[in-house]
Amino acid sequence: MSESTSEARRLRTLPTRLLSLAATYADRRVNEALGGVGARKWHYAVLATLDEFGSASQAELSDRTRIYRSDLVAVINELTERRFVERSPDPADRRRNVVSMTAAGRHHLGQLDRLLTEVQDDVLAPLTSQDREQLTRLLAALVREH
Numbered sequence: 001m002s003e004s005t006s007e008a009r010r011l012r013t014l015p016t017r018l019l020s021l022a023a024t025y026a027d028r029r030v031n032e033a034l035g036g037v038g039a040r041k042w043h044y045a046v047l048a049t050l051d052e053f054g055s056a057s058q059a060e061l062s063d064r065t066r067i068y069r070s071d072l073v074a075v076i077n078e079l080t081e082r083r084f085v086e087r088s089p090d091p092a093d094r095r096r097n098v099v100s101m102t103a104a105g106r107h108h109l110g111q112l113d114r115l116l117t118e119v120q121d122d123v124l125a126p127l128t129s130q131d132r133e134q135l136t137r138l139l140a141a142l143v144r145e146h
Helices: 015-035 041-053 058-065 069-081 103-123 129-145
Strands: 085-090 093-101
Touching: 015 041, 015 103, 041 058, 041 069, 041 085, 041 093, 041 103, 058 069, 058 093, 069 085, 093 103
Parallel strands: none
Antiparallel strands: 085 093
């Protein structure tokens, strides 16, 4: 009996369950790959955000990455220790810090981009490029709504 028919039809066709199972697999693969190079998903989120938007306050980074501010401090500390980001006082408001990506951070982000492309290709291997684009559009719509 094939795996897909060993489950109740309700389970095989329940979109929220399928989404959860696919997300669990994808999350595991991403965590394993990033862990293999001493990185975490939140490291990638901060570096990608700094690359796209430039230097930012910790509050702005929290809003853009959806990482809780209290958790973001630890992430920035880790990235600072590895010299991927720098923290400096904001010239407009010395009470807050501005986080900037370093050249080493840009290099590391490039490595992570390549690594995650490989993971995406593995996770999405059963889908055509058109299916992947459609899936991305549908997932983005769900995330925007919720």
